[in-house]
Amino acid sequence: MLYLQLLVNGIQTGALYALIAAGFSLIFGMTRIFHAAHGATFTIAGFVFYEFYAVLEWGLIPSVLACAAAAALFGVLLNRWVYVVIQRHEGSFFTVFAASFGAAIVVQNLIAIFFGKGMVTVSTPLSRSIELMPGLYIAPMAFIAVITAIICFALLHYLFTHTNMGVALRALGENPVLVDVFGLNPKSLGKYAFLIGSVLVVPAAILTAATSGLNPAMGHHVMMISIAATIVGGVGSLRGAAMAGLLFGLAENLSLAFFDPQWSEAVTFVILFLFIIFRPGGFYGRAIVS
Amino acid sequence: MLAYLQNIVVLFSINAILALTLNFIMGYAGIFSLAHAVFFGIGAYTAAFVALNYTDSLVLCMLAAMGLSAVISMALALPALRVRGEYFVAASLGLQMIGVTIFSEWKSVTGGLGGMVGIPSPVFLGYTFRSTTDFLILAGVILIGILVITSLLVRGSFGRSLMAIRDSESAAQAYGKSVNTVKTLSVAISAGLAALGGVLYAFYMSFVNVEVFTLDMSILLMAMVIIGGTGTLIGPVVGAAIVMALPAALTYLPFIPPGELGTIQQIIYGSAMVILMMYRPGGVVGARAKGKST
Numbered sequence: 001m002l003y004l005q006l007l008v009n010g011i012q013t014g015a016l017y018a019l020i021a022a023g024f025s026l027i028f029g030m031t032r033i034f035h036a037a038h039g040a041t042f043t044i045a046g047f048v049f050y051e052f053y054a055v056l057e058w059g060l061i062p063s064v065l066a067c068a069a070a071a072a073l074f075g076v077l078l079n080r081w082v083y084v085v086i087q088r089h090e091g092s093f094f095t096v097f098a099a100s101f102g103a104a105i106v107v108q109n110l111i112a113i114f115f116g117k118g119m120v121t122v123s124t125p126l127s128r129s130i131e132l133m134p135g136l137y138i139a140p141m142a143f144i145a146v147i148t149a150i151i152c153f154a155l156l157h158y159l160f161t162h163t164n165m166g167v168a169l170r171a172l173g174e175n176p177v178l179v180d181v182f183g184l185n186p187k188s189l190g191k192y193a194f195l196i197g198s199v200l201v202v203p204a205a206i207l208t209a210a211t212s213g214l215n216p217a218m219g220h221h222v223m224m225i226s227i228a229a230t231i232v233g234g235v236g237s238l239r240g241a242a243m244a245g246l247l248f249g250l251a252e253n254l255s256l257a258f259f260d261p262q263w264s265e266a267v268t269f270v271i272l273f274l275f276i277i278f279r280p281g282g283f284y285g286r287a288i289v290s
Numbered sequence: 291m292l293a294y295l296q297n298i299v300v301l302f303s304i305n306a307i308l309a310l311t312l313n314f315i316m317g318y319a320g321i322f323s324l325a326h327a328v329f330f331g332i333g334a335y336t337a338a339f340v341a342l343n344y345t346d347s348l349v350l351c352m353l354a355a356m357g358l359s360a361v362i363s364m365a366l367a368l369p370a371l372r373v374r375g376e377y378f379v380a381a382s383l384g385l386q387m388i389g390v391t392i393f394s395e396w397k398s399v400t401g402g403l404g405g406m407v408g409i410p411s412p413v414f415l416g417y418t419f420r421s422t423t424d425f426l427i428l429a430g431v432i433l434i435g436i437l438v439i440t441s442l443l444v445r446g447s448f449g450r451s452l453m454a455i456r457d458s459e460s461a462a463q464a465y466g467k468s469v470n471t472v473k474t475l476s477v478a479i480s481a482g483l484a485a486l487g488g489v490l491y492a493f494y495m496s497f498v499n500v501e502v503f504t505l506d507m508s509i510l511l512m513a514m515v516i517i518g519g520t521g522t523l524i525g526p527v528v529g530a531a532i533v534m535a536l537p538a539a540l541t542y543l544p545f546i547p548p549g550e551l552g553t554i555q556q557i558i559y560g561s562a563m564v565i566l567m568m569y570r571p572g573g574v575v576g577a578r579a580k581g582k583s584t
Binding site for chain 1: 322368369372373375376377378379380381383384385387388391392394395505509512513516550553554556557559560561562563564567568571
């Protein structure tokens with residue numbers, strides 16, 4: 001029964017990781033910007049939701065909208081005011097990465113000033129666990145998480161295969177110069193990649209706020225999971241990011257059956273490390289040129 | 291007051307040693323490691339372990355720490371040979387997280403979260419280092435030593451091979467440089483020298499625990515190198531001085547509540563990283579923006 005319980009927990013965590021990783025993977029795959037501040041977007045979304053829903057009590061829909069607006073605004077403005085400025089004079093990946101990292105540090109500490117360094121949770125009746133079978137506890141939140149993830153991936157799939165913008169975005173990931181030649185503007189397409197990628201953290205942030213709670217430092221963990229899942233899944237592959245997110249959620253929880261909980265993060269990174277050494281292209285990745 | 295200043299200077303020297311060694315791989319070899327604090331930790335833990343269990347000889351502790359750190363650095367060299375850029379950053383991030391878990395969980399050797407206490411004072415040629423002044427001199431000597439070693443290495447043929455590999459691996463290979471050897475060696479040298487910083491830290495504090503070897507430390511070191519100027523000789527030292535001076539200077543501002551000091555300090559260096567990257571990616575010391583292709 002322990003394994004089943006861990007499996008269920010793993011799927012729930014994995015669904016959230018998949019959503020988080022998809023946003024990062026999308027931004028990185030399309031624009032080649034190593035958006036380390038993606039974790040910061042997540043923290044912002046979570047705390048804005050907490051502020052509006054639990055503190056100001058605006059109700060669910062307005063809170064979700066406020067949360068989505070905050071995430072989108074942060075992602076798009078960071079791109080516009082920082083990444084675009086940097087890319088104007090130099091495209092080096094590391095310059096962008098360092099700036100992004102700096103922004104993430106600033107956000108984490110600003111949130112710590114406003115909300116304190118402790119944990120906050122949004123409690124809902126849905127986050128209480130129900131005993132489905134003897135020894136198997138599942139919260140309705142778990143189903144909501146999985147269903148939300150499925151809906152989001154279905155929408156993304158539709159967006160990327162059936163709309164002009166989606167096709168243009170995929171083209172941007174393949175060859176930005178050619179996109180320019182065809183008369184589309186890579187810069188403005190990049191803006192949409194940031195918009196979609198940043199909004200994707202919203203469901204995960206809300207569900208995390210309602211299940212395990214938020215703290216200002218969690219952006220680091222989110223960032224690391226997104227980076228790890230993007231690479232293990234294969235850069236630019238949404239399907240890969242989703243699978244890898246799920247894999248990490250399962251690995252983190254199933255490892256609890258064998259190791260102490262302190263080791264669960266190490267398990268994730270051992271997987272990442274092995275992938276980088278033996279299969280740097282990931283599940284579905286293009287072969288990378290080093 | 292004098293003791294306070296001496297304390298700051300010793301800690302500054304340790305940070306400068308780490309920043310210098312990080313810059314050696316980051317600035318010259320193009321290996322952007324987020325795992326430097328692990329080698330700092332390996333140095334500190336090895337020194338503490340050897341000093342507590344076997345001998346308090348400074349030289350032996352240093353050799354053990356450097357050797358072990360250089361051997362373990364192969365875990366960093368391995369992905370560095372396979373991938374570059376983003377992929378390597380992710381790999382080093384993974385190594386950092388695994389390192390911290392091992393430091394805090396391998397209780398029989400590292401003492402777990404409680405750390406190791408009561409590390410004896412080191413002995414060098416019959417002289418025991420006890421006072422802050424002793425450590426000040428020791429740290430200064432090691433810092434200058436590492437500065438000289440790195441500047442000699444960088445100016446020599448090894449440094450030119452490194453920079454050639456950083457700028458274009460294929461071109462360097464075409465000119466007959468053994469890319470793998472040079473990269474592996476540079477990582478080993480950097481990790482081995484960083485371990486010296488760890489030895490110094492362990493003996494100076496006579497206490498080590500995992501708190502100072504976390505990702506935060508790696509990021510702080512990276513910030514020092516970036517703020518000072520990657521790929522410049524003196525930049526990391528300047529960066530270390532700036533980052534170290536910040537908390538000390540902030541305590542003199544009356545309107546900042548003491549509880550928020552750490553937070554404000556982090557906000558300042560975070561914004562400094564963003565702004566520098568936007569307008570002066572070469573850092574404070576770096577003269578020009580280098581068009582590196584990765």
